[in-house]
Amino acid sequence: xxxxxxxxxxxxxxxxxxxxxxxxxxxxxxxxxxxxxxxxxxxxxxxxxxxxxxxxxxxxxxxxxxxxxxxxxxxxxxxxxxxxxxxxxxxxxxxxxxxxxxxxxxxxxxxxxxxxxxxxxxxxxxxxxxxxxxxxxxxxxxxxxxxxxxxxxxxxxxxxxxxxxxxxxxxxxxxxxxxxxxxxxxxxxxxxxxxxxxxxxxxxxxxxxxxxxxxxxxxxxxxxxxxxxxxxxxxxxxxxxxxxxxxxxxxxxxxxxxxxxxxxxxxxxxxxxxxxxxxxxxxxxxxxxxxxxxxxxxxxxxxxxxxxxxxxxxxxxxxxxxxxxxxxxxxxxxxxxxxxxxxxxxxxxxxxxxxxxxxxxxxxxxxxxxxxxxxxxxxxxxxxxxxxxxxxxxxxxxxxxxxxxxxxxxxxxxxxxxxxxxxxxxxxxxxxxxxxxxxxxxxxxxxxxxxxxxxxxxxxxxxxxxxxxxxxxxxxxxxxxxxxxxxxxxxxxxxxxxxxxxxxxxxxxxxx
Amino acid sequence: xxxxxxxxxxxxxxxxxxxxxxxxxxxxxxxxxxxxxxxxxxxxxxxxxxxxxxxxxxxxxxxxxxxxxxxxxxxxxxxxxxxxxxxxxxxxxxxxxxxxxxxxxxxxxxxxxxxxxxxxxxxxxxxxxxxxxxxxxxxxxxxxxxxxxxxxxxxxxxxxxxxxxxxxxxxxxxxxxxxxxxxxxxxxxxxxxxxxxxxxxxxxxxxxxxxxxxxxxxxxxxxxxxxxxxxxxxxxxxxxxxxxxxxxxxxxxxxxxxxxxxxxxxxxxxxxxxxxxxxxxxxxxxxxxxxxxxxxxxxxxxxxxxxxxxxxxxxxxxxxxxxxxxxxxxxxxxxxxxxxxxxxxx
Numbered sequence: 030x031x032x033x034x035x036x037x038x039x040x041x042x043x044x045x046x047x048x049x050x051x052x053x054x055x056x057x058x059x060x061x062x063x064x065x066x067x068x069x070x071x072x073x074x075x076x077x078x079x080x081x082x083x084x085x086x087x088x089x090x091x092x093x094x095x096x097x098x099x100x101x102x103x104x105x106x107x108x109x110x111x112x113x114x115x116x117x118x119x120x121x122x123x124x125x126x127x128x129x130x131x132x133x134x135x136x137x138x139x140x141x142x143x144x145x146x147x148x149x150x151x152x153x154x155x156x157x158x159x160x161x162x163x164x165x166x167x168x169x170x171x172x173x174x175x176x177x178x179x180x181x182x183x184x185x186x187x188x189x190x191x192x193x194x195x196x197x198x199x200x201x202x203x204x205x206x207x208x209x210x211x212x213x214x215x216x217x218x219x220x221x222x223x224x225x226x227x228x229x230x231x232x233x234x235x236x237x238x239x240x241x242x243x244x245x246x247x248x249x250x251x252x253x254x255x256x257x258x259x260x261x262x263x264x265x266x267x268x269x270x271x272x273x274x275x276x277x278x279x280x281x282x283x284x285x286x287x288x289x290x291x292x293x294x295x296x297x298x299x300x301x302x303x304x305x306x307x308x309x310x311x312x313x314x315x316x317x318x319x320x321x322x323x324x325x326x327x328x329x330x331x332x333x334x335x336x337x338x339x340x341x342x343x344x345x346x347x348x349x350x351x352x353x354x355x356x357x358x359x360x361x362x363x364x365x366x367x368x369x370x371x372x373x374x375x376x377x378x379x380x381x382x383x384x385x386x387x388x389x390x391x392x393x394x395x396x397x398x399x400x401x402x403x404x405x406x407x408x409x410x411x412x413x414x415x416x417x418x419x420x421x422x423x424x425x426x427x428x429x430x431x432x433x434x435x436x437x438x439x440x441x442x443x444x445x446x447x448x449x450x451x452x453x454x455x456x457x458x459x460x461x462x463x464x465x466x467x468x469x470x471x472x473x474x475x476x477x478x479x480x481x482x483x484x485x486x487x488x489x490x491x492x493x494x495x496x497x498x499x500x501x502x503x504x505x506x507x508x509x510x511x512x513x514x515x516x517x518x519x520x521x522x523x524x525x526x527x528x529x530x531x532x533x534x535x536x537x538x539x540x541x
Numbered sequence: 542x543x544x545x546x547x548x549x550x551x552x553x554x555x556x557x558x559x560x561x562x563x564x565x566x567x568x569x570x571x572x573x574x575x576x577x578x579x580x581x582x583x584x585x586x587x588x589x590x591x592x593x594x595x596x597x598x599x600x601x602x603x604x605x606x607x608x609x610x611x612x613x614x615x616x617x618x619x620x621x622x623x624x625x626x627x628x629x630x631x632x633x634x635x636x637x638x639x640x641x642x643x644x645x646x647x648x649x650x651x652x653x654x655x656x657x658x659x660x661x662x663x664x665x666x667x668x669x670x671x672x673x674x675x676x677x678x679x680x681x682x683x684x685x686x687x688x689x690x691x692x693x694x695x696x697x698x699x700x701x702x703x704x705x706x707x708x709x710x711x712x713x714x715x716x717x718x719x720x721x722x723x724x725x726x727x728x729x730x731x732x733x734x735x736x737x738x739x740x741x742x743x744x745x746x747x748x749x750x751x752x753x754x755x756x757x758x759x760x761x762x763x764x765x766x767x768x769x770x771x772x773x774x775x776x777x778x779x780x781x782x783x784x785x786x787x788x789x790x791x792x793x794x795x796x797x798x799x800x801x802x803x804x805x806x807x808x809x810x811x812x813x814x815x816x817x818x819x820x821x822x823x824x825x826x827x828x829x830x831x832x833x834x835x836x837x838x839x840x841x842x843x844x845x846x847x848x849x850x851x852x853x854x855x856x857x858x859x860x861x862x863x864x865x866x867x868x869x870x871x872x873x874x875x876x877x878x879x880x881x882x883x884x885x886x887x
Contacts (some may be wrong), residue, residue, distance in 0.1 A: 115544070328821055334768070335770075336767065336768060355770065355772060356767065356768065356769070356770040356771030357771070357772060358770075359768050359770075366768070369766060373762070373764055374765060374768050375765065375768065376762070376765060377761040377762035377765045378762070379761045379762070379767075380757070380758060380761050380762075384754070384758065386758075387754065388758060388765070388766075389768045389769045389770070391751045391754050391755070392583045392751050395751075396750075396751045399750050399751055399752065400750055401749060401750055401751040401753070401754050403748070403749070487756050495624070536791065
């Protein structure tokens with residue numbers, strides 16, 4: 030099964046790759062050389078062309094120009110299966126696994142060991158155990174994939190590629206869903222893989238893990254290669270500057286707020302996925318909720334926003350009971366909300382920028398006696414676009430034409446414009462460029478300093494630490510720990526996110 | 542700006558679909574040995590000429606009325622498949638009201654229109670409640686509720702309300718004067734004006750009001766509008782009542798026009814509901830587009846008959862045309878951008 034050692038020093042060599050989409054030049058004569066046995070980080074902001082480049086390499090897109098060499102041989106891939114046959118393997122950001130099948134069944138899928146024409150299950154299990162042992166990817170071959178935590182599912186994806194004999198692994202944003210500890214474990218696995226002569230291409234925008242885990246870095250910006258760096262000789266600032274084209278201040282910790290009266294108070298809140306949560310947010314304060322995705326944060330915010338039923342407890346907003354109020358009533362009483370999923374929930378991508386900006390204002394400031402004059406909608410949109418620096422050709426283009434960062438600015442601008450005493454924000458900078466991140470953080474701090482209460486949910490620890498005055502950690506639907514800004518260092522938060530924190534006082538008292 | 546929007550309109554899938562339908566229809570005609578130009582000319586003169594325009598406008602009343610009825614909920618992504626039942630209930634209610642009202646004739650007409658509208662609205666609300674309270678999808682509840690309504694009206698027209706001595710399943714004729722005023726000696730009545738007013742009101746609500754905005758946003762992304770506090774159940778209820786009300790109004794108009802009585806099957810036979818639904822779908826429920834599409838189908842329907850009379854081409858050809866237009870539209874084919882590159886700025 031082991032492939033013959035390739036002769037070339039270069040596992041992958043892309044030369045002059047150009048790929049044009051209507052209206053954009055996604056890749057402009059990109060060269061990328063990945064040496065055998067290295068971890069090569071491919072970095073760049075959204076829209077820099079990373080995904081396009083990887084799609085070209087993996088046979089999902091045909092380049093308009095350029096050549097691809099894999100292990101010294103010229104290749105053209107008509108499909109991902111052709112790329113797989115040549116020894117490439119890709120772990121996508123959203124896993125491609127069958128939840129109802131076992132680990133072994135997933136790993137051998139489409140390349141099953143056969144015996145008398147039938148799938149040899151025993152051999153499949155044996156094969157998975159061997160692979161797992163060989164690479165330090167411990168996982169039970171008989172476990173159902175749907176019941177595994179995310180970190181282990183990722184291992185299944187990697188095992189799948191190894192089973193098919195992938196010599197070069199491409200990982201697309203692999204740590205987006207992992208705890209810090211799981212991410213560390215992943216990098217240990219990747220290092221052992223490269224030690225055995227396999228090659229890893231890491232597509233990511235997280236500077237820290239690139240610095241800790243990679244050997245070399247290629248940075249893309251606007252479809253072109255702007256920097257080729259050796260990790261040992263570079264710094265986070267240098268990479269960030271290459272990605273954005275200017276100097277950026279990373280991981281800035283903003284000044285603390287000055288909390289005033291209580292705005293939101295939550296007592297023993299319960300929903301289908303949240304149990305006995307107590308928390309309070311005061312005016313002039315940002316409370317951050319950290320936690321690995323899927324530990325009840327979304328459900329908590331959904332319940333506070335009036336989009337999910339509350340089964341227990343009490344919620345008050347400025348002294349008024351809103352436990353069972355509708356979303357509209359909550360908004361009327363002073364709540365604004367930036368949801369996690371800006372395409373599916375926060376906007377109507379097919380509607381225009383102006384229409385998206387009008388939502389929530391269309392019954393209040395923009396209308397009189399039920400009428401909604403188009404001129405008022407347009408003027409409102411122009412004002413917000415200007416104030417929040419949303420880059421759009423006009424306010425009449427569909428919101429789907431905006432980049433991720435600009436769409437997020439639109440959404441945050443719209444919600445901040447309500448001037449509501451309480452703002453719920455989920456993942457404000459997920460998938461947003463570094464440049465836009467700063468802008469969004471500044472907006473949130475300014476909003477807090479204007480005397481508003483902000484409840485922030487984020488998977489980015491640096492974001493929580495930079496913005497929040499207090500940090501709560503959610504684990505399995507409960508508030509597992511609560512820290513002041515000074516206590517909340519990365520290690521402490523990381524442990525609490527993995528469920529290893531001493532129970533927070535209020536969580537310990539709460540009942541189911 | 543205007544040139545851009547003109548090019549945009551020409552490039553729209555609608556233009557492509559209509560032209561493709563005409564071209565493929567012409568191929569069919571050539572294949573059967575007929576002259577496509579003569580046939581198309583017969584459709585146009587038959588529908589829009591002096592002899593046909595009256596029939597076209599009468600048909601337009603029904604098709605447009607139902608198209609609006611189905612467009613209103615469709616704009617929010619809700620599909621009302623119960624147009625037949627709501628329309629027929631409106632018709633039979635208007636007939637009962639017209640036959641039994643003690644009021645003077647003009648007031649009886651108004652009362653019959655209102656009663657028909659209310660009956661259709663009430664019945665559509667029932668379908669909405671099935672979705673809101675019981676979780677039965679509107680698509681299913683509205684369609685299934687349609688059949689008993691049609692059957693009930695049919696029963697009433699055949700037994701308790703049947704015209705004594707007649708062999709036809711129809712009610713007695715309405716008293717003298719209980720009729721919508723007609724234009725000249727045509728069959729076109731004030732009903733067309735009522736439907737046109739409904740179209741204007743729909744346009745205004747859609748483009749100029751906060752409610753219309755909420756409806757459009759709900760249609761584009763229901764989770765987005767729910768997130769912002771639009772209450773879906775209430776919206777469903779309101780839209781279905783308007784939808785059923787319009788269908789009921791069309792039924793009432795039908796009864797208050799020639800032959801001034803409820804005749805079993807006469808409201809559903811022309812297929813207003815399905816043609817109207819097609820028109821609304823075709824236009825994406827946009828107000829102006831719905832009006833244009835409804836008129837287009839009315840022309841095809843009436844012109845097809847005329848073509849059959851004058852050229853011996855069967856009127857089914859117009860149904861073929863209609864089908865081709867819909868298939869192309871569903872595939873969202875359009876002219877390539879480069880044909881318009883000089884004019885369109887991206």
